Amino acid sequence: MAVPSLVFILQALFLGSLLLLVCLARWWPRVRSVCVVVLGDVGRSPRMQYHALSLARRGFYVTLLGYRGSKPHDELLSNKAIRILYMPEVKQIPVGPQVFRYGIKVVIQAIHLLYVLLLKTSPVVYILLQNPPGLPSIAVCWVVCCLRGSKLVIDWHNYGYTIMGLTHGFSHPLVQLAKWYEKVCGRLSDLNLCVTNAMREDLAKNWNIRAVTVYDKPASFFTNTPLETQHQLFMKLGHTYSPFRASTEPMDPAFERSAFTEFNPRSKKVIQLDGRPALLVSSTSWTEDEDFSILLRALERYEQWIIDGANLPSLVCVITGKGPLKQHYSQIIRQMCLKHIQICTPWLEAEDYPLLLGSADLGVCLHKSSSGLDLPMKVVDMFGCCLPVCAVHFRCLHELVKHEENGMVFVGSEELAAQLKMLFSEFSSPDNRLNQFRKNLEESKQLRWEESWEQTVFPLFTQT
Incomplete structure (x- = not known):
């Protein structure tokens, strides 16, 4: 009788130890x-994605x-x-008082x-x-x-x-x-x-x-976009967004032409077109801490200067992102009568967004921190692409944007319009202010996220 009892005890101890190990495996943290x-949306949380990587x-x-x-x-x-x-x-449930629903x-x-x-x-x-x-x-x-x-x-x-x-x-x-x-x-x-x-x-x-x-800090994939890659991006976007197409007439895809670049069949290279429009880029979550009416009023002022005979390039303004106020501003944009400025509001894939920033001539940031204590990551990404920025002023912006060094800081639409006029009046000159800002960004050798x-x-x- 002693031997079966001993076997039973050993079996019970084994099963108990196994159960304990299972519990420990479930509740004890895995090393590292x-x-x-x-x-929130994982895909729209770049900093936490960077942490994970x-x-x-x-x-x-x-x-x-x-x-x-x-x-x-x-x-x-x-x-x-x-x-x-x-x-x-x-x-939120659709009925009841706001406090209750929240x-x-x-x-x-x-x-x-x-x-x-x-x-x-x-x-x-x-x-x-x-x-x-x-x-x-x-x-x-x-x-x-x-x-x-x-x-x-x-x-x-x-x-x-x-x-x-x-x-x-x-x-x-x-x-x-x-x-x-x-x-x-x-x-x-x-x-x-x-x-x-x-x-x-x-x-x-x-x-x-x-x-x-x-x-x-910008990730390593935020950098200048080569001209050939720009051309591929513009052709891709041109299928959906008309500002990236120079013509609506059908043509052979091998000679497809965007608003900015053209494939030369003789040299087999992409070339930059003369008299091209300037590419202005902004990004947003379309929330209440960004007043895009500032940019839209500045663009209307810029348009009037061109009509009055100012030597300024036409503009393609791309505002990327999605959020609660996008429909509101999209309706305003549709009602604007602009002949020399085209505006589109696409949502880009994560891989295309850095390519667009690396292709642009100027970034615009309208982020006003609700606390005055955070910095816009969109500007960080733009600087990673050596893209100069015009940014609206708030309390701690100076920790990122250095006025007249890597961009410009403005307060309202009139000041932004004046900055656009000043920066783009020299657009065709190789020594223009935008290129000087780019050079300063390149020489700053800013750290990457990694x-x-x-x-x-x-x-x-x-x-x-």
């Missing part, structure tokens, strides 16, 4: 693993969690160390996020969270970190309550509640990153949160 959380290059296993929408970068999709996990996006949405988001983090993802050493939006993601991620022994890292891009304040007003109870939540829950993190020195100082002074400044991340972020992940 990170979950990057974006409570940099972590993967350094040997971390990365789960990127967010909403399905725009296509992420191909490099991210092809990296075997990165797993993208999509959550269902929660919409509260229900937050509760459902919290339940979804908690469910996915606990039951759909493996344990990790770090959770790297984008803020905003931080409600309810900061609290949920903190709870998961407590349960699993992970460390919470918040990357502060802006303040969520200031973005809400643009819509509801800063005295609205929801905005005040969001501010209190962000301040209290933000202190629960183990490590904080932020995008400007001004934000770092503000976090320390007003919320007693210590953060490390990690400036946005180099900056290695210096500022990677040491933090190895010390905490």
Whole structure:
């Protein structure tokens, strides 16, 4: 009887040990693993995509969690160390008071996020969270970190309550509640990153949160676009957007001509056309922190100068992006009667956007930070392509745009129009102001994201 009993005991011990190992495997963080959380469209969150890629290059296993929408970068999709996990996006219910509708949405988001983090993802050493939006993601991620022994890292891009304040007003109870939540829950993190020195100082002074400044930097694929690649891009866009076509008449595809370049069948090379229009590029999320009426009024003033006989090139103005106010501004653009300026508002694939910036003559940025403490990443990308920028002024813009050095800063539409006139009046001259700005950007030898991340972020992940 003793032998069967001993066998039974050994079997029970084996099964119990196996069950314990299974539980530990489920709840014990995998070595060098990170979950990057974006409570938004993953494809429209470039900084968090860059974090994921940099972590993967350094040997971390990365789960990127967010909403399905725009296509992420191909490099991210092809990296075997990165797993993208999509959550269902929660919409507000259409009935009831606003506070009630918003509260229900937050509760459902919290339940979804908690469910996915606990039951759909493996344990990790770090959770790297984008803020905003931080409600309810900061609290949920903190709870998961407590349960699993992970460390919470918040990357502060802006303040969520200031973005809400643009819509509801800063005295609205929801905005005040969001501010209190962000301040209290933000202190629960183990490590904080932020995008400007001004934000770092503000976090320390007003919320007693210590953060490390990690400036946005362009990825390596933001660079000057070769003329042949420009031609291919314009032919591709020309199938959908008329400003990229010089003629609507059918022609042999081998000799297809865009508004900017032409294929020479004798030399088998693409050539730049004389008298070409200048290419003006802006990008936006079409939200309330960007007033595109400033640009549209400036373009109308520029058009009038051409009509009055000023020696200025015609313009093609491309405004990329999608968002809640796009339909509003698209309707205004359709009603404008411009003969020397063409405007189109495409949504570009992630791989085409850098090519467009690298082909442009001037960038325009209308981003006004809701907090005055973050910097527009679109300008960072433009500078990566050595593209000079005209940017609207706000509090900490000087940390990025140096007036009369790598671009120009303006306040309103009249000043922007005057800058466009001044910059493009010398357009045909090789020594024009735009080319000088380009030269300054090239000589600045600005760090790329990969180099900056290695210096500022990677040491933090190895010390905490």
